[in-house]
Amino acid sequence: MSDPVRTVRVPIAERVLEINDQLAEGVRADLTRRGIFAIDLIGAPGSGKTALLEATLQRLKGRRRPAVLVGDLATRRDGDRLARWCDRVVQISTGEGCHLEAGQVRDALGQVDLDGVDVLFIENVGNLICPVGFDLGQNAKVGLFSLTEGDDKAAKHPYLVNAADLILLNKIDLAPYLTFDRAGFEADVRQLNATVPVLGVSATTGEGFDAWLEWLERPLA
Amino acid sequence: MPGVHEFSIADALAAQVILHAPAGRRVREVEIRVGALRGLEPAAMEMCWDAVTHDTAIAGSVLVMDIRPWSLTCPTCGRVWESPVPFADCVCGEVAPRPTATDELDLVSMTVDDEDDAAEDAGVASGAASVGEPAAAPIGDAAREERAS
Numbered sequence A: 001m002s003d004p005v006r007t008v009r010v011p012i013a014e015r016v017l018e019i020n021d022q023l024a025e026g027v028r029a030d031l032t033r034r035g036i037f038a039i040d041l042i043g044a045p046g047s048g049k050t051a052l053l054e055a056t057l058q059r060l061k062g063r064r065r066p067a068v069l070v071g072d073l074a075t076r077r078d079g080d081r082l083a084r085w086c087d088r089v090v091q092i093s094t095g096e097g098c099h100l101e102a103g104q105v106r107d108a109l110g111q112v113d114l115d116g117v118d119v120l121f122i123e124n125v126g127n128l129i130c131p132v133g134f135d136l137g138q139n140a141k142v143g144l145f146s147l148t149e150g151d152d153k154a155a156k157h158p159y160l161v162n163a164a165d166l167i168l169l170n171k172i173d174l175a176p177y178l179t180f181d182r183a184g185f186e187a188d189v190r191q192l193n194a195t196v197p198v199l200g201v202s203a204t205t206g207e208g209f210d211a212w213l214e215w216l217e218r219p220l221a
Numbered sequence B: 001m002p003g004v005h006e007f008s009i010a011d012a013l014a015a016q017v018i019l020h021a022p023a024g025r026r027v028r029e030v031e032i033r034v035g036a037l038r039g040l041e042p043a044a045m046e047m048c049w050d051a052v053t054h055d056t057a058i059a060g061s062v063l064v065m066d067i068r069p070w071s072l073t074c075p076t077c078g079r080v081w082e083s084p085v086p087f088a089d090c091v092c093g094e095v096a097p098r099p100t101a102t103d104e105l106d107l108v109s110m111t112v113d114d115e116d117d118a119a120e121d122a123g124v125a126s127g128a129a130s131v132g133e134p135a136a137a138p139i140g141d142a143a144r145e146e147r148a149s
Helices: A016-035 A049-060 A078-085 A100-110 A158-163 A172-177 A184-194 A207-217 B007-019 B040-051 B113-122 B137-148
Strands: A006-013 A037-043 A066-072 A087-091 A119-123 A140-146 A166-170 A198-200 B027-035 B062-069 B070-073 B080-083 B098-100 B105-113
Touching: A006 A016, A006 B007, A006 B080, A016 A100, A037 A049, A037 B062, A049 A119, A049 A166, A066 A100, A078 A087, A087 A100, A158 A184, A166 A184, A166 B105, A172 B113, A184 A198, A184 B007, A184 B070, A184 B080, A184 B098, A198 A207, B007 B040, B007 B105, B027 B098, B040 B062
Parallel strands: A037 A119, A037 A140, A066 A087, A066 A119, A140 A166, A166 A198, B027 B062
Antiparallel strands: A006 B105, B027 B105, B070 B080, B070 B098
């Protein structure tokens, strides 16, 4: 037994998140078949994800048939806020989970009547890092930043900026009170993702919402 | 350890390694390849790996991370180089080289005790587990190509 243990290298070549990715493909196929455009909304705590959705749902009333899945660590507060504007809201309590996974989305979709629904908003857990790497079966990832977070946040979160199909910059109504370098923020975005649109919005005043709502009208890819 | 994406990844990886590990053979090393976009912190990942593998059949295995770096392209002089960070100035003075990176997250291989030694150590019948078996289903690349199309 004094001989060193001989070892052998076994090649595997498999994605680490293979199971999540397969579940996500199932969700995507189901939503596509139903004609539902699904958005994974990713942003930091306090960036205004729920406020953005409240203001969006308010404006979509009578125009679209939305459903919402909302991930939260512990409380039902976001779900309760959104339920005032939409009757198809499912709260996903993630416990200690810092992001949503495809299995949670699949299970939550089983709890909502999707008949007639044409747009699904998935509000991810407040976090700019972990949610990006987990496919949920969405058609588009929307990265939400806000003026109060500081103009360096795009540069500090390259994965989200790179993966995003749209960047929303919230709280633009606060611009007079903050030293946010918007040109610098957008230059950082552009370096990481040459094609992603950047739209400034205010969930409080509704400024910029015409462009955001117009973007939502995009056809299913 | 909520809020650490390394933890979720380590957890998924550990389950995958345990699934692939040949029975009765000690897993010494696990090799993963990670694109820079994933933003994986090696130190955090090592800590999470130790935490999630503790008290499992693969406890004590060493995680080897091949982190694929950023590639920076200078729009002024055309220089292309690798960098651990996405934003860096070029030697020519250009302050906005274009960063690109990948987001792969692949289990590449595992290194396990040789069959004869393992059988001797653990009293496992020789041939109970085939070394080649786990490698027979390299589904990662094919699945990724399908997704990209």
